[in-house]
Amino acid sequence: MLKLNKTNLHPTSFILNGIPGLEDIQIWISFPFCSMYVMAMMGNCGLLYLIRYEDSLHKPMYYFLAMLSLTDLVICSSTIPKALCIFWFHLTKIGFDECLVQMFFTHTFTGMESGVLMLMALDRYVAICNPLRYSTIFTNPVIAKGGLVTFLRGVLLVIPFTFLTKRLPYCRGNIIYHTFCDHMSVAKLSCGNVKINAIYGLMVALLIGGFDILCITISYTMILRAVVSLSSADAQQKAFSTCTAHICAIVFSYSPAFFSFFSHRFGGHTIPPSCHIIMANIYVLLPPTMNPIVYGVKTKQIRDCIIRILSGSKNIKSHSILKR
Numbered sequence: 001m002l003k004l005n006k007t008n009l010h011p012t013s014f015i016l017n018g019i020p021g022l023e024d025i026q027i028w029i030s031f032p033f034c035s036m037y038v039m040a041m042m043g044n045c046g047l048l049y050l051i052r053y054e055d056s057l058h059k060p061m062y063y064f065l066a067m068l069s070l071t072d073l074v075i076c077s078s079t080i081p082k083a084l085c086i087f088w089f090h091l092t093k094i095g096f097d098e099c100l101v102q103m104f105f106t107h108t109f110t111g112m113e114s115g116v117l118m119l120m121a122l123d124r125y126v127a128i129c130n131p132l133r134y135s136t137i138f139t140n141p142v143i144a145k146g147g148l149v150t151f152l153r154g155v156l157l158v159i160p161f162t163f164l165t166k167r168l169p170y171c172r173g174n175i176i177y178h179t180f181c182d183h184m185s186v187a188k189l190s191c192g193n194v195k196i197n198a199i200y201g202l203m204v205a206l207l208i209g210g211f212d213i214l215c216i217t218i219s220y221t222m223i224l225r226a227v228v229s230l231s232s233a234d235a236q237q238k239a240f241s242t243c244t245a246h247i248c249a250i251v252f253s254y255s256p257a258f259f260s261f262f263s264h265r266f267g268g269h270t271i272p273p274s275c276h277i278i279m280a281n282i283y284v285l286l287p288p289t290m291n292p293i294v295y296g297v298k299t300k301q302i303r304d305c306i307i308r309i310l311s312g313s314k315n316i317k318s319h320s321i322l323k324r
Helices: 002-008 023-053 060-089 096-129 131-137 140-166 183-187 195-228 233-241 244-266 273-298 300-323
Strands: 013-016 093-095
Touching: 013 096, 023 060, 023 273, 023 300, 060 096, 060 140, 060 273, 093 096, 096 131, 096 140, 096 183, 096 195, 096 244, 096 273, 140 183, 140 195, 183 195, 195 233, 195 244, 244 273, 273 300
Parallel strands: none
Antiparallel strands: 013 093
16 A cells, blocks of 8 residues: 555656746747757757868867767757657657656756866866967877766766655646756655755756856966967967857856746746746757857868868869769
């Protein structure tokens, strides 16, 4: 009898309700979501292809960019396809264990994205402030270990989320007012004590986000000091231009994250739930969509590779037409 009661307190599935209050226009919201998802997939896969096959991009900066692209692909592919199924086909059901898996991947790789941005800041710091030792510091083994550490950090800190969520009794229904399984959105359905979940979630956010932001801030403070000390204005502009794309990536990643974090804690009753959920989707869509565009436009080496490939394909096409 105890086993039966315990089982009844764990639903076999949840219902992802999408965006509450905007159910009638979700089909229209899906089009920009789908467009951004397609752009993210094409852009990041294109970046990975370039970095893999272009010898000129076999450098530490681009290896970190490849990590960022892989992370972005996992984040948006873990969440957006399910959201589109909700919007288009009303496939709102998700299994309990499937929900936990989605939650694990989403939180693990958003944490890893933050870690990769921090590693990229350190890369820019060494490249500008200590260029003579750059190649000896950022060797391939060091880069691989850095990526592995950020991944393991995310895994080890997020795994407790799944156990803390699974231990809770659920007796407040099974409807999640969201497009994907977020930790606290699931925990709020519990009739048990979720204080531990809330405290641990805040602690993980501070451990990952707080530490990474601190490292990024220190790196760019040192970079700014080094750039300002340069005598030539052209040298200052050239040095700082290498950081432009990375600064944009930081803004795209942390701006929606900060909005979601502070609005949940300080504006929960004044900001409508639909705004929270749209911003959560922007958080998982905006960086994967914009990062390839920004790096493609702002990074000369990537831009040159794209132009060379496009011009090469045009030459081949012209040659085939002339042969006919």
